[in-house]
Amino acid sequence: MDYEKTAEILFPDVRETPEYYEERYPARILPQGARVTRLGPSPTGFVHLGNLYVAFANERLAHQSGGVFFLRIEDTDDKREVPGAAEAVIEALDHYGVRFDEGVTLAGESGAYGPYRQSLRGDIYRCFAKRLVASGRAYPCFLTGAELDAVRAEQEAGKLTPGLYGRWAAHRALSFEEVRRRVAAGEPHVIRLRAQDDAGAHFTVEDGIRGALSLPQNSMDIVLLKTNGMPTYHLAHVVDDHLMRTTHVIRGEEWLSSLPVHIELFQALGLDPPVYCHTAVLMKQEGETRRKLSKRKDPESSLAYYRAEGYHPRAVREYLLTILNSNFEEWRAENPEADADAFAFTTDKMSRSGILFDADKLNDVSKEVLLGIPAAELAAFLADWAEETGRPEAASLKGDMRYLARILDIGRHDANPRKDLAYGAQILAFIGYFYDETVRAEDAWPENVPRADVPRLLGGYLEGYRHGDDRTAWFERIRALAEANGYAAKPKDFKKNPGLYKGHVGDVSAVIRIALMGRKNSPDLWEIQQILGEARTRARIAAAATRA
RNA sequence: GGCCCUAUGGUCAAGCGGUUAAGACACUGCCCUUUCACGGCAGUAACCCGGGUUCGAGUCCCGGUAGGGUCACCA
Numbered sequence: 098m099d100y101e102k103t104a105e106i107l108f109p110d111v112r113e114t115p116e117y118y119e120e121r122y123p124a125r126i127l128p129q130g131a132r133v134t135r136l137g138p139s140p141t142g143f144v145h146l147g148n149l150y151v152a153f154a155n156e157r158l159a160h161q162s163g164g165v166f167f168l169r170i171e172d173t174d175d176k177r178e179v180p181g182a183a184e185a186v187i188e189a190l191d192h193y194g195v196r197f198d199e200g201v202t203l204a205g206e207s208g209a210y211g212p213y214r215q216s217l218r219g220d221i222y223r224c225f226a227k228r229l230v231a232s233g234r235a236y237p238c239f240l241t242g243a244e245l246d247a248v249r250a251e252q253e254a255g256k257l258t259p260g261l262y263g264r265w266a267a268h269r270a271l272s273f274e275e276v277r278r279r280v281a282a283g284e285p286h287v288i289r290l291r292a293q294d295d296a297g298a299h300f301t302v303e304d305g306i307r308g309a310l311s312l313p314q315n316s317m318d319i320v321l322l323k324t325n326g327m328p329t330y331h332l333a334h335v336v337d338d339h340l341m342r343t344t345h346v347i348r349g350e351e352w353l354s355s356l357p358v359h360i361e362l363f364q365a366l367g368l369d370p371p372v373y374c375h376t377a378v379l380m381k382q383e384g385e386t387r388r389k390l391s392k393r394k395d396p397e398s399s400l401a402y403y404r405a406e407g408y409h410p411r412a413v414r415e416y417l418l419t420i421l422n423s424n425f426e427e428w429r430a431e432n433p434e435a436d437a438d439a440f441a442f443t444t445d446k447m448s449r450s451g452i453l454f455d456a457d458k459l460n461d462v463s464k465e466v467l468l469g470i471p472a473a474e475l476a477a478f479l480a481d482w483a484e485e486t487g488r489p490e491a492a493s494l495k496g497d498m499r500y501l502a503r504i505l506d507i508g509r510h511d512a513n514p515r516k517d518l519a520y521g522a523q524i525l526a527f528i529g530y531f532y533d534e535t536v537r538a539e540d541a542w543p544e545n546v547p548r549a550d551v552p553r554l555l556g557g558y559l560e561g562y563r564h565g566d567d568r569t570a571w572f573e574r575i576r577a578l579a580e581a582n583g584y585a586a587k588p589k590d591f592k593k594n595p596g597l598y599k600g601h602v603g604d605v606s607a608v609i610r611i612a613l614m615g616r617k618n619s620p621d622l623w624e625i626q627q628i629l630g631e632a633r634t635r636a637r638i639a640a641a642a643t644r645a
Numbered sequence: 646g647g648c649c650c651u652a653u654g655g656u657c658a659a660g661c662g663g664u665u666a667a668g669a670c671a672c673u674g675c676c677c678u679u680u681c682a683c684g685g686c687a688g689u690a691a692c693c694c695g696g697g698u699u700c701g702a703g704u705c706c707c708g709g710u711a712g713g714g715u716c717a718c719c720a
Contacts, residue, residue, distance in 0.1 A: 138720090173719090174718095174719055259647095260717095320717080324718060333720095350714060352714095352720090388713075426669060427668075448657085455671090516682075607680065609679095619680070619682095
């Protein structure tokens with residue numbers, strides 16, 4: 098009885114009942130087996146790689162089953178909120194192709210289960226909190242920060258488990274009169290869960306990724322409603338995921354330890370919990386040990402990093418998919434052309450142990466993905482990226498998109514296409530020699546070529562140069578040039594009789610290559626010249642000849 | 646420290662009581678080749694430890710160990 102009276106003085110303004118909300122947000126009408134999933138980021142402005150990992154899993158699960166995937170902004174912590182961050186999150190996810198069926202949008206929100214910003218759902222949380230108090234499963238706690246600190250200090254001194262439980266939960270048993278007095282006096286308070294307090298008892302839950310889990314029953318009187326009336330994650334999650342009719346909650350492993358709290362809350366409210374799926378954590382190698390990819394320490398933990406480096410969104414998605422489902426790579430090998438959405442994603446193929454982020458693998462996957470993107474599209478992507486990130490090369494790139502596309506297309510149509518391109522920053526460094534502003538003399542003339550030969554070779558090359566030559570005719574001229582200057586026309590001849598020659602045709606090519614682009618390594622020379630054009634080719638050779 | 650999760654090559658991992666313990670990335674060598682890349686071939690490299698159960702254990706059980714996560718009026 099007193100519980101109900103307590104609830105009434107605590108929440109005099111709450112007129113609705115949970116039953117009202119049950120009716121207002123009825124069970125969804127969906128096909129058999131359809132899954133309803135969500136993403137619940139807190140709007141701090143930072144989107145972690147792990148957020149995207151989890152987002153893909155949720156998205157796939159919902160859309161593969163004909164279900165619903167929605168976005169809920171978990172902005173219950175006013176101290177952490179960054180203005181405009183929700184929009185930034187939506188934009189960042191959209192960049193990687195993560196689309197929501199309902200929830201918060203750039204324009205506001207859509208869907209029948211809103212509002213989807215937790216800061217707008219205060220009445221709902223208070224209504225459920227009131228029910229909890231009325232049924233004796235929650236109570237007001239007036240302990241001050243100083244008093245809480247004292248409890249903690251005492252627990253630490255006695256090496257006891259920290260937290261409010263048992264005798265430490267001093268306000269558990271406050272009388273109705275006492276509560277009324279304190280409320281009337283305007284004493285600030287929180288609403289705490291009255292834990293079942295069945296010390297040591299364990300229960301089992303079936304996790305969608307991990308299988309049967311044995312967990313200790315919750316014993317902590319955790320905060321449900323903060324002093325400012327906002328809910329904590331625990332209450333908000335339980336109320337929202339029930340009312341929004343979420344069927345599967347895929348979230349990071351870091352939530353595993355609070356699962357007992359969530360289960361207890363569902364039980365206290367007489368509700369069925371969703372299927373929980375706790376994913377592995379993304380790790381980073383640091384010296385001898387590995388640890389969670391850290392927002393503070395590791396730039397590569399941020400989605401913004403991949404964008405800044407110029408990774409194509411499809412590449413990041415493809416990489417994440419390979420670590421998300423162990424059989425994705427195999428599937429991809431068999432279906433190289435297929436849309437990744439055609440892959441049958443399952444939670445039981447998800448990793449249970451921490452995954453070390455592997456940049457090598459990302460780059461390899463990325464090269465493969467970029468190979469599948471038409472040159473013109475790739476050129477547009479690269480130029481836009483350069484512009485967005487303020488790269489000085491942006492103007493040159495945008496200045497001649499056809500030129501750029503031809504550059505990016507080098508060697509991509511052979512039986513065994515080149516795989517040179519991984520991500521924006523790397524590509525710019527790779528193709529820099531195509532632009533007069535960025536060519537640099539990176540490599541010295543070949544050591545085995547006498548210095549005096551360089552101008553002679555280049556002069557001879559320039560003289561005989563015919564831009565219209567096909568690849569074969571062009572190389573025949575180089576062979577002739579090599580021979581005329583004492584170099585073997587074929588490497589094999591040189592190998593047979595090294596004493597007869599200064600070097601071989603490869604050395605002559607090296608000189609031309611260095612003259613043309615300042616480096617000794619590059620894709621096919623003839624093709625590069627065709628792209629550079631006759632004027633630029635001749636100018637560069639001539640300039641190098643005089644410089645030498 | 647308590648509790649929980651996890652444990653196959655350097656990395657991601659297949660494996661579901663009997664396998665010469667897959668594959669991919671990375672690495673090494675060879676071949677192809679005017680350089681680089683691509684490609685081809687070959688190779689180095691793994692079941693955390695100890696007990697059980699079993700004819701037989703990477704696989705099941707127990708105990709260690711190690712790594713990770715978590716113990717907020719943050720999510």
